[in-house]
Amino acid sequence: MPKPPHICNCGQIVPHGERCACQIVRTRARNRRHDARRPSAAQRGYNHEWRKARVEFLRLHPCCAMCGAPADVLDHVKPHRGDMVLFWDRSNWQPLCKSCHDRVKQRTDCSQ
Incomplete structure (x- = not known):
């Protein structure tokens, strides 16, 4: 019904x-x-150096950490909120597919 x-x-x-x-x-x-x-992406640290690191990380970790699909987003496990040490901490990175990043992960970030 x-x-x-x-x-x-x-x-x-x-x-x-x-x-x-x-x-x-x-x-x-x-x-x-x-x-x-909001500051621009470059002002938040998403510059050429980040793009190179992102491509390399996704090459080494090609599957989404949540569902196993091909990953195309490099996500910060704990939101860095401008903390550049946390931003560049590779133990805080995880590969995600766009679907998991845009739906599941964003929902959990909003509750933190």
Whole structure:
């Protein structure tokens, strides 16, 4: 049996498992504000040296640490939050596929 729709704060009826258009607009605006304050990738340490280290690490560790699929993302196990010692600590690196990184890993990072 399908689950019932819910009512958004704006008063719209939204099918189960979907988001209201107003929620999508608010999320995009919040993300734009966050990105405007966030340093660039290069300022956060993701430069040429990182890209070379990433390619080498993924060559040596080609499988996702979570599901075993081919890995294409080099992830920090513990978020470094700007700590360059932790950023370059190879024991804090793990290979992940994009799916695990974008879904499973990000969900666990948000709860920390």
